[in-house]
Amino acid sequence: MKEFLVYTGLRLALFLGSFALVFGIWFAVSDEVPIVWAVVMAFIISGVGSYFLLSVPREAFARRVETRANAASARFDEMRTKEDADDATSSDQP
Secondary structure, eight states: HHHHHHHHHHHHHHHHHHHEEEEHHHHOOOOOOOOOHHHHHHHHHEEEEEEHTTTHHHHHHHHHHHHHHHHHHHHHHHHHHHHHHHHHHHHOOO
């Protein structure tokens, strides 16, 4: 959960920083800033930036998800094996 919060927080901070940068530059060049286009450009910039800048937190998050998925899969297999053994035991009785 920690990795998710760290990565999400960094993505949000990167987006807000990108938006502030785009808005500031656009406002310096012109008096009117179309908010929709500023948001779209900020999404693009933060998306590209996160690919390069946030690779370490993203990998940590992916490892955590993979670990949890493997543990859940192992528990599921264990339960299924136990259920199969219980079924085999109950079918042996007349």
